[in-house]
Amino acid sequence: MKKLLACLLLAAASALAARTVTLDYFFQQGCEECARVNALVLPMLAERFPGEYELRRHDLNEEANYLKLVEYQERLNVASDDAVCMIVDGSRYLGGFAAIDRGLPEAMERARRLPAGSASPADAPPDRERLHRRAEAFTISAILTAGLLDGFNPCVFTTLIFFMSLLSLSRIRGRRLLAVGGVYCLACFCTYVALGFGLFHILKLFSGYQVMRLGIETVLIALLLLFAFLSFRDAWRFRRSGRSGAVALQLPERIRNRIHAVMRSGLKFHYLLAGAFTVGVLVTVLESVCTGQVYLPALVLMSREFGAGSRWFGYLLLYNLMFILPLLLLFLAAWRGTSMPVFLNWSKKNVVAGKTALGCLFLLLAALMLL
Structure with missing residues (x-):
């Protein structure tokens, strides 16, 4: 007891x-x-x-x-x-x-x-500094790569070469060319940021609903894998034939014609810089059919990884700065005297490399979304 x-x-x-x-x-x-x-x-x-x-x-x-x-x-x-x-x-x-x-x-x-x-x-x-160092270590290289490759997207590059050829035919050179190029790039940057800002908040609305979020990510992963396959196939086909018609992932003919019409109309504005800005806004919206293949998955990753606070906006700006960099470099090269045939030859020679790089980027984005 x-x-x-x-x-x-x-x-x-x-x-x-x-x-x-x-x-x-x-x-x-x-x-x-x-x-x-x-x-x-x-x-x-x-x-x-x-x-x-x-x-x-x-x-x-x-x-x-x-x-x-x-x-x-x-x-x-x-x-x-x-x-x-x-x-x-x-x-x-x-x-x-x-x-x-x-x-x-x-x-x-x-x-x-x-x-x-x-x-x-x-x-x-x-420590807030520790947070920022940690976030940058995981994201900055991916954001830089995605934004830069999006800027070198053949859809964007060929459209810009067409616009510069119109400027050349209109005898817009020297400082006027630099001013028009700067305004055009500014319009593209502001429009792309605005599109990303709106899409990001739409994605955040869905993030609280598990089934919808998983559905969106599943569809995007499937599309990314499809785009990767088509990009690699485009690279292989173009290497064999050298014909742009062999490329599947490009702007539809109807949208491309609409972009060309917008550019011609913009150069007829009484105020050239206002016309250049209008062209930049409208062309960016129309091109989003093509550039959105990279932009939307990148935004989904940003919404998932950086949804807290306002950190995501800094990464959105960083992405768009890298996107606009190739456009700025092209205008600077034209200002320094590079001729249109040089641009066209460079664009044609790098289709295979660009398509291969885009295919690898699509696979990378799909892998990151699966993590």
């Missing part, structure tokens, strides 16, 4: 001594793995460890929560970027549904046995 009483007292003392385990749960709206954690792991946790833990939810679409996660990852030397993660007592990182599902019960048992006061929640305000 005394032994039984002693055991009961010991169990009661252990229960009183057991401390509350802190669980920091980081998630994103519309995340498939997050939905599985909510549906499978959290009910298990409530049933198996009732009243023994404090669950602190952190939506990663809020910048303060993203900063807190970065602080944890830096302190715990975690290099992975998981869509969902859970941190036990500020010292054990579980990233992804599989790791949380397998490791959380054992982590809870171990944390409960630790003496009170041993947890290290790391609630200190995070």
Whole structure:
């Protein structure tokens, strides 16, 4: 009897001594793995460890929560970027549904046995500079590459060469050519940013609906794989035939004729710079049928990775600066005296390389969306 009483007292003392385990749960709206954690792991946790833990939810679409996660990852030397993660007592990182599902019960048992006061929640305000360095390390090269290749898109390049040939026929040279080129590029930049801004916010509206988000990403991945195949096929066909008609991924004839008509009309404006700006706006909108093949998947990635706060807008501007760079270089070359035949020959010689690079970019974007 005394032994039984002693055991009961010991169990009661252990229960009183057991401390509350802190669980920091980081998630994103519309995340498939997050939905599985909510549906499978959290009910298990409530049933198996009732009243023994404090669950602190952190939506990663809020910048303060993203900063807190970065602080944890830096302190715990975690290099992975998981869509969902859970941190036990500020010292054990579980990233992804599989790791949380397998490791959380054992982590809870171990944390409960630790003496009170041993947890290290790391609630200190995070370092914003650390966040920016971390984000740039993962994104800047991809954004630069996608924007630059989009700017070298044959749709954009051939359209610009046609516009410059019209300027040459109109005897617009020297400083006037530089001014027209600058205004045209500015119009393209502003229009492309505006298109991206609108599309980005439309995508963010869908991001909270898991089925719609997954549907959009699935369709885009399928399209990217199709575009990659067509780009590689275009490169192979053009290399064999040398004919532009062998290229499948190009502006439809109707849209191309419409662009040419817009350019001719723009040069008839009473104020040349106003005409150049109007041409830039309208041509960018019409060309988006072709350039959107790269732009839209890039925007989907930005909305998924940089939706918190306003960080995404800086990356949007960076993408568009790289997009506009080839256009600026082409106008500068024309201003310095490069003739149209040189541009046409260069464009023709680099169709295979450009199509191959675009195919590789499509595959890269599809792979990033699958992660």
